[in-house]
Amino acid sequence: PTARLVLDSAFALAPVPRRLFGSFVEHMGRCVYTGIFEPDHPAADEDGLRTDVLELTREIGPTVVRYPGGNFVSNYRWEDGVGPREERPTRLDLAWHSVETNQFGLHDFMTWADRVGTEPMMAVNLGTRGLQEACDLLEYTNHAGGTYWSDRRIANGAADPFDVKLWCLGNEMDGPWQVGHKTAAEYGRLANETGKAMRLIDGEIELVACGSSNSSMPTFGSWESTVLEHCYDTVDYISLHAYYEEYDDDALSFLASAVNMDRFIESVVATADAVRARGRHSKKINLSFDEWNVWYMRRFGGDGPKSSSVEWKPQPRLIEDEYTITDAVVVGTFLNSLLRHGDRVTVACQAQLVNVIGLLRSEPGGEAWKQTIAYPFEQMVRLARGQILQVVATSDLFDSDSYTDVPVVDATATYDAETGRAAVFVANRSLTESASLEVDLRGIGGTAVRAASTLHARDGQDRHTTNLERHDAVTPVRFDDHAVTEGLLTATLPALSWTVFELD
Numbered sequence: 001p002t003a004r005l006v007l008d009s010a011f012a013l014a015p016v017p018r019r020l021f022g023s024f025v026e027h028m029g030r031c032v033y034t035g036i037f038e039p040d041h042p043a044a045d046e047d048g049l050r051t052d053v054l055e056l057t058r059e060i061g062p063t064v065v066r067y068p069g070g071n072f073v074s075n076y077r078w079e080d081g082v083g084p085r086e087e088r089p090t091r092l093d094l095a096w097h098s099v100e101t102n103q104f105g106l107h108d109f110m111t112w113a114d115r116v117g118t119e120p121m122m123a124v125n126l127g128t129r130g131l132q133e134a135c136d137l138l139e140y141t142n143h144a145g146g147t148y149w150s151d152r153r154i155a156n157g158a159a160d161p162f163d164v165k166l167w168c169l170g171n172e173m174d175g176p177w178q179v180g181h182k183t184a185a186e187y188g189r190l191a192n193e194t195g196k197a198m199r200l201i202d203g204e205i206e207l208v209a210c211g212s213s214n215s216s217m218p219t220f221g222s223w224e225s226t227v228l229e230h231c232y233d234t235v236d237y238i239s240l241h242a243y244y245e246e247y248d249d250d251a252l253s254f255l256a257s258a259v260n261m262d263r264f265i266e267s268v269v270a271t272a273d274a275v276r277a278r279g280r281h282s283k284k285i286n287l288s289f290d291e292w293n294v295w296y297m298r299r300f301g302g303d304g305p306k307s308s309s310v311e312w313k314p315q316p317r318l319i320e321d322e323y324t325i326t327d328a329v330v331v332g333t334f335l336n337s338l339l340r341h342g343d344r345v346t347v348a349c350q351a352q353l354v355n356v357i358g359l360l361r362s363e364p365g366g367e368a369w370k371q372t373i374a375y376p377f378e379q380m381v382r383l384a385r386g387q388i389l390q391v392v393a394t395s396d397l398f399d400s401d402s403y404t405d406v407p408v409v410d411a412t413a414t415y416d417a418e419t420g421r422a423a424v425f426v427a428n429r430s431l432t433e434s435a436s437l438e439v440d441l442r443g444i445g446g447t448a449v450r451a452a453s454t455l456h457a458r459d460g461q462d463r464h465t466t467n468l469e470r471h472d473a474v475t476p477v478r479f480d481d482h483a484v485t486e487g488l489l490t491a492t493l494p495a496l497s498w499t500v501f502e503l504d
């Protein structure tokens with residue numbers, strides 16, 4: 001296969017939204033307990049935070065982290081997680097059929113986020129609770145002091161407000177599995193009234209309304225429309241969630257999943273803009289793609305409620321997918337999909353940070369390591385700077401069982417006028433063949449490759465190789481199969497690969 005890209009700084013789409021590179025910490029399985037928090041672990045600090053996981057998280061660099069759920073939030077009482085640990089109640093978490101000890105809560109998360117150097121993004125419970133509890137929480141986190149909830153925060157050790165800017169109004173409220181699931185009209189009104197009241201407490205916050213849990217939901221489209229009819233003026237974002245997996249060894253369809261992601265994003269933009277037109281609104285609603293990843297959901301029998309006969313226990317091992325080289329390439333294409341829509345998708349959170357469909361894995365009392373999918377993520381956080389370029393791309397195409405006319409080579413690029421540097425992110429979706437790539441750099445004045453790396457199956461590996469046995473088995477390696485002549489970059493991309501060029 002062959003592909004040709006043209007980069008031109010005149011064709012900038014939008015500044016790279018830094019919040020595009022978020023992740024997600026939910027009280028689910030072992031994401032919090034024995035993930036980021038494990039007081040008995042040899043690497044735990046004085047707050048019980050695993051410093052090995054902290055260090056790896058810093059290396060990856062998520063710019064924003066959503067908390068505390070997910071489905072969990074829809075039956076969570078945030079007050080349970082504040083105050084002296086020994087006084088915190090143990091509860092049933094209905095979302096994940098787990099025992100929640102509440103040994104980790106709001107202050108613990110804020111401490112962790114501060115040490116990572118990431119922005120917290122909070123969700124309020126609009127399942128079993130509503131407007132009042134959301135306002136209480138916001139008063140607790142953001143009000144300076146001198147009121148009941150803000151003074152309780154101060155008494156619990158945080159003199160300064162946490163000043164959380166980004167707030168999700170519930171989670172996946174369209175899903176029948178959600179505790180407190182609602183119709184679009186019920187939810188739209190509740191989101192509007194809750195959001196309005198929250199804004200009276202803090203006029204600086206940004207609010208995310210729940211969109212569809214995925215684009216196959218029977219209510220997809222009408223849900224977004226009805227919800228936004230109710231809360232257009234109150235919210236800033238509508239959310240999207242999507243998980244993809246490989247079915248029946250159909251690797252080509254799996255590798256083409258970002259085509260579906262592109263379509264999903266463009267459909268939600270169109271729906272939000274139709275509500276804008278009907279309501280004669282001037283502002284635009286942006287998109288918060290606040291859950292996305294590969295998730296082998298079928299292996300775990302879906303995420304519906306577990307039978308109440310199953311034993312209740314704390315931190316059960318839930319959806320601890322081990323990611324492969326194929327998954328890393330697919331995640332690269334998801335990052336490309338988000339980036340090329342960065343004019344409207346301005347917040348996104350990969351789900352989740354550790355153990356639960358995680359960028360990272362950690363064992364109780366044991367090691368922590370990066371999964372294959374962490375690498376494309378980390379590279380894009382570090383290198384996507386300045387403006388997103390509208391890349392003019394032509395690539396050979398392929399058909400799979402689920403998609404037609406899929407570009408074999410999928411690419412995005414950014415250009416930073418301040419440094420004069422560009423970055424190009426390229427996936428070769430061919431399972432068997434290398435791809436010849438040409439990139440015309442004259443429009444960005446590009447003259448040289450500063451650095452290049454590729455992630456692909458090396459000797460002794462195949463597309464199913466993971467980092468489970470050898471934690472550094474799959475990483476990007478230096479890539480030299482390229483040249484630049486008179487502003488034209490040529491390269492031969494390995495089969496099934498994720499390649500990143502840094503250009504001067």
Ligand code: AHR
Nearest residue numbers: 070071072171172303351
């Ligand atoms: O990320 C795992 C789960 O997926 C979240 O709790 C939920 O919001 C989604 O269905």
